[in-house]
Amino acid sequence: MSKFPSDKPVLVTCGLPYANGKAHVGHLRTYIPADIFTRSLRKTGQEVTFVCGSDTHGTPIVFNAEELNTTPKELIKIYHKHFDETFKQMGVMFDAFGTTDDQTNHDRTTDIVNKLIENDYVFPKTIEIAYCPSCDRFLPDRYVKGTCPHCKEEARGDECDQGCGKHLEPGELESPTCTTCNGPAEYRKQEHFFFKLSEFKDFLIEHLENLGGTLNARNYALGWVKQELTDWCITRNLDWGVRFPGHDDLVVYVWVDAPIGYIAFTEEWAEANNESWEKFWKEDSRIVHFIGGDIIYHHCIFWPAMLKGAGYSQPWSVVASGMVKIEDKTFSKSRGYVVWVGEDYxxxxxxxxxxxxxxxxxxxxxxxxxxxxxxxxxxxxxxxxxxxxxxxxxxxxxxxxxxxxxxxxxxxxxxxxxxxxxxxxxxxxxxxxxxxxxxxxxxxxxxxxxxxxxxxxxxxxxxxxxxxxxxxxxxxxxxxxxxxxxxxxxxxxxxxxxxxxxxxxxxxxxxxxxxxxELVNAGTPLEKPSILFEKIEDEKTEQMEAIASARVKEAIAKQSGKEEKEEPKEMKELITFDDFSKLDMRIGTIVSAEEIKKSKKLLKLQVDLGEEETRQIVAGIKESHSPEELPGRQVLVLANLAPAKLCGVESNGMVLAGTDEDGKAILLQPEKGTGAGNSIM
Missing domain, CATH: 1.10.730.10 (Isoleucyl-tRNA Synthetase; Domain 1)
Structure with a gap:
């Protein structure tokens, strides 16, 4: 029996492309499978509505507009048109493709936020917000960077994008720095508004256990929900965005109004086609979200809780894609590992x-x-x-x-x-x-x-x-x-x-x-056929590889030039031999290694330190070393480092490593094999 009975309306959505840059192959990992899925369902006789739109609010839009000396409204016009045209060129055919700055989305967001307020799911709270005394303004999201309080990696204001991937609330970053002037920021008190996410824990566990889609989405979200759910700050200090009701100095957080865009775009489709948007969002339906693996948290935790609190239908399925590499290298626009849909393809x-x-x-x-x-x-x-x-x-x-x-x-x-x-x-x-x-x-x-x-x-x-x-x-x-x-x-x-x-x-x-x-009709005349698929010649592939290689070299040169212009690093404070002698550094042999699923960078190691002592140590080497290659390798270990929890996993020591030119970890190891536990002099 089909999972998609014909009497249930099906709505397919895609995570919204952010309107501040060009389309690349990484984007298409979401949109093309969603289009394939929609076309295939229609071939079974199922009626399907396929909607998407540009994500146009939030600090990155404002940040980029300031750098380009333009307005956010003008910036999003350029990139909304770019994505709309690119999708059509690639055969991705949405029934509606709007923007989150459409009046429909402003109205629907305001309506939902008011409903959450009426249902007592939103409350005011005075919190500490990063503030830059030099720029004289509060620093929401991308305007501030610092250290993740959970895994200690560098992170931006609302997400640990370089480490554990956890959503971060305002005030959580350690050692905040203004991204505009690179000066130190400080924390100042201000009233903001919070969504009572913590009240939805039992609902979310039941919802996720019955959620369709891919296991990576469901299991990742369940892992977070079964831990502690904290209430969610849903306002920001910005002029650009959807105004928070009754407060002209605040807008709603972009992760509030962006997914509400799915409803707004459905409304726009319904109005244009004399249809009903409520049959998807207020009744028993099949809502299928196609998203990238980096936004599972938002779509499987925040979004269904908001919908439940405001009295809307729940997502039926969340389909999360794996990440994209370019020529076996981690996708990185700054390092040149990117394939642009337009100019490169x-x-x-x-x-x-x-x-x-x-x-x-x-x-x-x-x-x-x-x-x-x-x-x-x-x-x-x-x-x-x-x-x-x-x-x-x-x-x-x-x-x-x-x-x-x-x-x-x-x-x-x-x-x-x-x-x-x-x-x-x-x-x-x-x-x-x-x-x-x-x-x-x-x-x-x-x-x-x-x-x-x-x-x-x-x-x-x-x-x-x-x-x-x-x-x-x-x-x-x-x-x-x-x-x-x-x-x-x-x-x-x-x-x-x-x-x-x-x-x-x-x-x-x-x-x-x-x-x-259905049998083909004998006697149907056939014209001389043409070849549908032409062979790609080696010369063409070599040309594209040369373009890609040149881009990487250019990125490296830019990075090198940037580094040359930077002031030389100051030498850290001098220490005495007595200080050094306090360090208990030993040779260790890695016994086993395994991934920490919540982290992009961390591996959990069991390290033999001799005399029947095996330590659990968390190391940030996942991007450069696979778990399979590590057992048996000898490493240098700082054994008397105070225990710490990284991504919820206890670490009792530190494996010493350097970095290569790409910033990847290089494990330090003894010149030749020796006994585990031997001291480093």
Whole structure:
């Protein structure tokens, strides 16, 4: 039985692109699978509404506008148009694409905040806010940086983006610094408003245990909820944003009004189509959120609690993608490890559908995806050109040359069974958000078609028994029809072309999976086919790799230049030998290593320090070392460091490390193997 019964309205949303920069491949990891999912559901006969919009509020918008000497309103116009056009170019077709600065969103946000106030879920509280005496202003979110109180990594005002990933409340950062003037900030008292998130703990546990989507979203959120839930500050000191009711000096926090945009965009769609937005947000529905893995906390904890408190329907499913790497390097715009959708892909003549296929078929949706030009070339040439494209072209060219039309012939039950079993497998994969499994199932049917064509040798049959040859060809075209329908969600533009080439006069985007086994019409004239997928030559791949390499070198040069201009670091205070002798430094042997799921940087190590003493030590080396490679390695350990908790895990010591030119950890180790526990002199 389908998870999406036809009597339940389905709404699909995507995490909102932030309107202060260009679209890159990392963005598409969310939007293309969501578009594929929406198209596929429609092919089952399900009515689906697909909405999104630009996230236009918050400090980064204001920050960037100030740097560019423009206004936030003018800045968001530029990037909203950019994303709207880029999505359409990439075949991502939203039913509504608005902005969170639309009046509809201002009104809906105000309504929901007022409802939360009426229901006693919002209260005022005087708290300490970072304030820059030099700039003479309070510092919300991106205007302040400092040290995360949980994992001690560098963090920005509302999120530990470099360490444990935890949401941070105003006043939590340690050693705050103004990001505008880089001067020290101080904490001053001010009244703000809080949402009683702590009251929703029991509700959230039940909600998350029944939430559909991907396990990474549900399990990550459950881990946080089962710990302590703190009340959430929902106001900020900004002029740009949605005004907090009754307070002209405050706006609501961007993570309040951004997800409310999902409702506002649904309202705009409903008004334009004489439809109801309440059937999604006030009744029993199927709301499916596609998001990046970095915003699970907001969508699975804050958002459902807000909706519950204001009397709205809950998300039914949250689908969180894995992160994106570029050429096996951590995605980083500042370091040059980025692929821009426009200048690096579309502007070089690559067809949008090729990238859609790569993103869908490279790996499971929740796993880390690596974009590599060499792997991209190989997947396109081997699979789309060598398997699927080869089957379509050889079938249609042979048919045109020998019959000029779809020949008469019985469509074998074996052919129909193969199609039906593929559609069944594809539907199951799609309902479980397994886009790679869906793509693999469709490609397996193309492989079956190639084998069928090859084994029946129609080039011989045409000379011996034209009717028998016609039957083979008719079965191949039936398979081609099914493949067009199966691949349309992934390759919409290419399948529009292929659909016409097999003689179909209907709209492939409107055609459902059920039509795959409707028999092709003998006598339908076929034009000479064109090749759908062109091979990517080595020269083109080398050109793209050279562009990528040059970008990285330029980024390194900029960083080096910046470092050269910086003042030399001051030497730390001199210590005596007595001070040094207080350090208990020993040789340790790593016994085991495992990931700390809540952290991007930390690993939990068990380290043998000799004399049957094994210490648990948390080390920030996850980005440079995998857990599998560490057991057996000897390291230098500061053994008498006071115990500390990092991401909730106790650490009893410190593993000593340096850093390379990319800032990655380099473990310090003895010149040669020695006994665990030996002292460092």
């Amino acid at each position: 579309l502007d070089h003549g690559f067809h949008p559908d090729l990238l859609r296929y790569y993103l869908a078929s490279y790996t499971s949706h929740t796993k880390e995806l690596n974009f590599s030009w060499e792997v991209f070339q190989d997947k396109i040439n081997t699979e789309l050109v060598g398997v699927f494209g080869n089957f379509l072209y050889r079938t249609l060219l042979f048919t045109h040359k020998n019959f000029k039309e779809i020949p008469a012939g019985e469509i074998k039950q074996e052919t129909l069974d193969e199609i039906n079993s593929t559609i069944e497998a594809a539907n199951e994969a799609m309902e479980n958000y397994e886009f790679k499994k869906y793509a693999d199932a469709a490609m397996a049917l193309a492989s079956y078609g190639n084998s069928y064509f090859q084994s029946n040798e129609p080039w011989k049959l045409i000379k011996e028994d034209k009717d028998a040859c016609g039957e083979v060809v008719a079965n191949c075209i039936q398979l081609a029809k099914a493949l067009c329908l199966l691949f349309e969600p992934i390759l919409p533009e290419k399948m529009e072309d292929a659909w016409k080439q097999i003689g179909m006069s209907t709209d492939v985007h409107e055609a459902g999976y059920a039509e795959a086994t």
